[in-house]
Amino acid sequence: MLKNSHHQVTVFTLRELDLKYCIGCFGCWVKTPGLCVISDESSLVCRAYINSDLVIFASPIIMGFTSALLKKVHDKLLPLLHPYLDIVQNEFHHAARYDRYPSFGLLLKKGKDTDDEDLEIISAIYRRNAINLRTSLLFVKLMEDSPERIVYEINSL
Amino acid sequence: MKLTVFNGSPKGKKGNTQTLLDHFLSGFLSGGNHTCETFYLNEINGHEVNAINFSRAEHILMAMPLYHDSMPAVVKAFIEMLPSPSSHDVQGDIFFIIQSGFPEANHSRYLERYFKKLATRISRRYLGTIVKGGCNDISHRSDWMAKKIFKSLYGLGKFYGNGGSLDQKILHQLAQPETLKGVTLLFLKTGIKLGFMRSQFDRMLKKNRAYERRFDKPFLDSKEHKVSSKQEHS
Numbered sequence: 001m002l003k004n005s006h007h008q009v010t011v012f013t014l015r016e017l018d019l020k021y022c023i024g025c026f027g028c029w030v031k032t033p034g035l036c037v038i039s040d041e042s043s044l045v046c047r048a049y050i051n052s053d054l055v056i057f058a059s060p061i062i063m064g065f066t067s068a069l070l071k072k073v074h075d076k077l078l079p080l081l082h083p084y085l086d087i088v089q090n091e092f093h094h095a096a097r098y099d100r101y102p103s104f105g106l107l108l109k110k111g112k113d114t115d116d117e118d119l120e121i122i123s124a125i126y127r128r129n130a131i132n133l134r135t136s137l138l139f140v141k142l143m144e145d146s147p148e149r150i151v152y153e154i155n156s157l
Numbered sequence: 158m159k160l161t162v163f164n165g166s167p168k169g170k171k172g173n174t175q176t177l178l179d180h181f182l183s184g185f186l187s188g189g190n191h192t193c194e195t196f197y198l199n200e201i202n203g204h205e206v207n208a209i210n211f212s213r214a215e216h217i218l219m220a221m222p223l224y225h226d227s228m229p230a231v232v233k234a235f236i237e238m239l240p241s242p243s244s245h246d247v248q249g250d251i252f253f254i255i256q257s258g259f260p261e262a263n264h265s266r267y268l269e270r271y272f273k274k275l276a277t278r279i280s281r282r283y284l285g286t287i288v289k290g291g292c293n294d295i296s297h298r299s300d301w302m303a304k305k306i307f308k309s310l311y312g313l314g315k316f317y318g319n320g321g322s323l324d325q326k327i328l329h330q331l332a333q334p335e336t337l338k339g340v341t342l343l344f345l346k347t348g349i350k351l352g353f354m355r356s357q358f359d360r361m362l363k364k365n366r367a368y369e370r371r372f373d374k375p376f377l378d379s380k381e382h383k384v385s386s387k388q389e390h391s
């Protein structure tokens with residue numbers, strides 16, 4: 001539906017990608033600036049990410065948070081930032097490596113045990129992630145919402 | 158008392174998390190007839206066995222670095238393996254250590270909130286979370302340099318060993334600064350504009366002969382594409 005409304009869309013099915021865990025070596029900052037030293041397909045995600053206007057993170061809620069699979073990719077976005085420090089909203093954050101960063105949208109599928117507090121906790125953390133990645137969280141939607149509505153809202157952003 | 162520890166640092170025994178744990182545990186073991194056992198979550202193959210160790214433990218400490226305002230992905234993968242408790246009877250207690258690179262505790266408060274909820278979810282009594290920022294190089298700092306931090310952790314460990322709870326006063330002191338304020342904030346803002354606080358990274362970049370490439374943007378698509386995609390959006 002998004003494609004039909006004249007957007008260019010790239011979809012990653014994370015389950016099908018070859019992804020290694022971030023091991024916190026900071027090689028992407030001090031050895032090969034801007035690139036992870038462990039080669040895997042997270043570089044495809046990073047490239048698409050930084051050349052987008054909007055990134056939608058879609059995940060089921062498992063044990064009160066987005067999936068470990070999504071977090072695996074999220075951890076690997078570190079090369080998109082710069083090691084130098086900056087103060088954003090009166091807090092320490094990292095300096096931008098790129099001139100612009102895509103906005104965030106969050107699309108969640110509730111689990112059996114999901115309650116409103118879980119949704120609040122997740123949204124709060126993604127709002128923080130957005131500050132860290134030099135952008136803002138534009139929306140949090142549930143899979144239960146109608147797709148037409150979600151697309152309509154994206155189109156009116 | 159037997160304490161079961163889960164270290165969630167992707168760096169395992171070599172990380173900053175371990176350094177903080179060492180000091181907490183030496184305080185804990187200093188009094189009484191206590192024992193502890195540590196499991197490492199950085200080996201993904203171990204999750205299944207570790208999850209069993211987790212459900213059998215009465216007293217649990219989970220410690221980790223902050224990764225993008227939440228838990229490292231390996232830790233989330235572990236949490237997903239935890240069986241939901243068969244009954245709503247309290248299964249034991251749990252507390253956490255979150256340590257981070259940025260100095261303010263506020264960065265870790267959102268994950269702290271998640272952990273408080275997680276405790277309820279797995280029917281464990283929540284004892285609290287030890288939060289410490291500014292830990293980037295703590296595993297390399299001498300006892301003398303990090304004296305105050307190490308002493309606080311030792312104190313927290315000892316207090317926990319004595320009464321099974323966290324000393325709120327030490328917890329509060331250790332977490333400082335909660336946020337940046339006033340003169341400090343002004344001073345830091347100016348310092349960053351002037352390019353201070355870069356020396357640690359510059360040293361490493363130079364050592365790796367990568368200093369000249371430090372501002373590289375390897376993932377940028379060509380200019381034309383960028384301009385056109387921007388127009389498309391507006």
Ligand SMILES: Cc1cc2nc3c(=O)[nH]c(=O)nc-3n(C[C@H](O)[C@H](O)[C@H](O)COP(=O)(O)O)c2cc1C
Nearest residue numbers: 024166172173174222223224225226257258259292
């Ligand atoms: C992928 C990644 C993400 C990180 N995100 C944050 C963050 O959001 N906030 C923060 O203060 N520190 C962050 N850090 C810094 C770590 O929390 C810090 O270096 C910590 O001391 C590492 O602990 P360890 O050596 O036990 O793994 C991040 C580090 C990595 C590698």
